[in-house]
Amino acid sequence: MSQAVTAVKEQEELLLCRSYSRYPIAIVRGRGARLWDVDGKEYVDLLAGIAVIGLGHCNEELCDALNAQSRMLWHVSNLFYQQPQLDLARLLLSTTHHDKAFFCNSGAEANEACIKLVRRYMRTVQQRDAFEIITLSGCFHGRTLAALAATRREALSAGFFPLPEGFKQVLAGDLNALRNAVTTSTAAVLLEVVQGEGGIVPLEARYLRGVEALCREHGILLICDEVQCGLCRTGKFWAFQNFELTPDIISIAKSLANGLPMGAMLTTDEAAKGFAAGSHATTFGGGALTSAVAAKTVEIMLRDRMDERAAKLGTHLRQRLAALQERMPHAIREVRGLGLMTGIELAQNGQKIWDELLRRGYICNLSQGAILRLLPPLVIAQADLDGFVDTLEHILKTCP
Numbered sequence: 173m174s175q176a177v178t179a180v181k182e183q184e185e186l187l188l189c190r191s192y193s194r195y196p197i198a199i200v201r202g203r204g205a206r207l208w209d210v211d212g213k214e215y216v217d218l219l220a221g222i223a224v225i226g227l228g229h230c231n232e233e234l235c236d237a238l239n240a241q242s243r244m245l246w247h248v249s250n251l252f253y254q255q256p257q258l259d260l261a262r263l264l265l266s267t268t269h270h271d272k273a274f275f276c277n278s279g280a281e282a283n284e285a286c287i288k289l290v291r292r293y294m295r296t297v298q299q300r301d302a303f304e305i306i307t308l309s310g311c312f313h314g315r316t317l318a319a320l321a322a323t324r325r326e327a328l329s330a331g332f333f334p335l336p337e338g339f340k341q342v343l344a345g346d347l348n349a350l351r352n353a354v355t356t357s358t359a360a361v362l363l364e365v366v367q368g369e370g371g372i373v374p375l376e377a378r379y380l381r382g383v384e385a386l387c388r389e390h391g392i393l394l395i396c397d398e399v400q401c402g403l404c405r406t407g408k409f410w411a412f413q414n415f416e417l418t419p420d421i422i423s424i425a426k427s428l429a430n431g432l433p434m435g436a437m438l439t440t441d442e443a444a445k446g447f448a449a450g451s452h453a454t455t456f457g458g459g460a461l462t463s464a465v466a467a468k469t470v471e472i473m474l475r476d477r478m479d480e481r482a483a484k485l486g487t488h489l490r491q492r493l494a495a496l497q498e499r500m501p502h503a504i505r506e507v508r509g510l511g512l513m514t515g516i517e518l519a520q521n522g523q524k525i526w527d528e529l530l531r532r533g534y535i536c537n538l539s540q541g542a543i544l545r546l547l548p549p550l551v552i553a554q555a556d557l558d559g560f561v562d563t564l565e566h567i568l569k570t571c572p
């Protein structure tokens with residue numbers, strides 16, 4: 173660790189709550205798919221702030237949209253009408269079968285909105301005392317108490333009990349387990365079609381369609397958490413569109429405003445009946461400034477066909493990684509993903525490999541100690557992806 177990084181680290185330990193274990197670098201500047209640290213070293217960013225910076229760091233058009241809106245109006249609260257929130261809603265709804273949007277500020281909050289909507293929909297519209305949400309093993313839905321209850325992972329919820337009731341989890345991929353778990357109390361199934369934090373695990377198309385059919389059969393709602401996999405990342409505008417699903421509700425966040433905090437829930441008109449004026453609210457949700465930036469983000473994604481770009485680049489990357497795996501089956505156990513969501517499961521603990529990638533200027537995430545997780549900006553150059561594969565091969569051949 174350089175002196176400059178050590179200095180930042182010391183301040184951090186004095187000033188901030190112990191809640192994060194950070195990578196040993198301090199970033200000062202970004203551009204496109206590149207980052208620079210305090211020592212001026214350049215990195216290829218294959219993580220994009222955890223699937224957030226879809227259109228690249230400091231995107232010029234987004235800077236312009238931000239500047240323009242910053243001189244017009246920042247925030248008035250949801251007590252007032254304002255156009256940017258509507259422009260964003262119209263753009264988002266043009267990409268999907270959903271009819272209505274609700275804006276908030278993060279992924280966990282978007283899931284909270286979904287949970288509250290389905291519970292209230294069941295009580296007030298269906299007149300059924302159905303409240304239970306079923307989730308799948310390996311999922312991640314956020315860190316608020318309800319999202320933790322949905323996620324149901326020991327390591328994340330230890331020390332925080334009691335969590336809200338009304339959540340149940342079944343084995344992902346096992347339709348019978350889900351069928352057996354459904355009761356008259358079941359309100360919805362909540363799932364990620366590609367599990368992100370779980371290590372980039374795409375669920376099978378047949379299973380997903382089975383889940384949807386089961387939901388329809390029992391009159392329960394299907395919620396897709398698109399917080400990480402949505403917004404072009406998987407090669408379709410929404411990840412559920414890869415599987416021809418029609419979820420009643422989806423949650424969105426991460427890359428929605430390319431780095432400004434913004435989340436949303438999109439829902440069908442039918443499920444939207446679950447909320448009435450006053451049912452749910454947030455001070456910051458859909459603020460003018462974040463909405464203007466998000467609207468420009470979605471507009472660019474549509475205009476530049478970022479979905480197709482992600483599909484093409486992702487296919488190329490995984491073909492190259494599959495070829496590498498064939499050459500080095502002892503080092504790479506599995507390569508998986510969809511679009512620009514890629515997981516490389518190593519045959520052994522990957523800490524040394526991750527360290528060496530960072531030393532050579534490639535930033536990615538190491539998940540569960542052995543999975544290299546790549547969530548690069550959608551605008552990344554193919555040459556940067558090739559450079560990563562070449563570097564990984566060199567490291568795997570030279571590192572014991």
Ligand SMILES: *Cc1c(COP(=O)(O)O)cnc(C)c1O
Pocket residue numbers: 277278279280281283312313314315364368369397398399400401425426
């Ligand atoms: C990151 C993530 C969340 C939580 O989002 P926050 O903005 O951190 O609250 C929820 N669901 C999925 C699938 C995520 O990847």
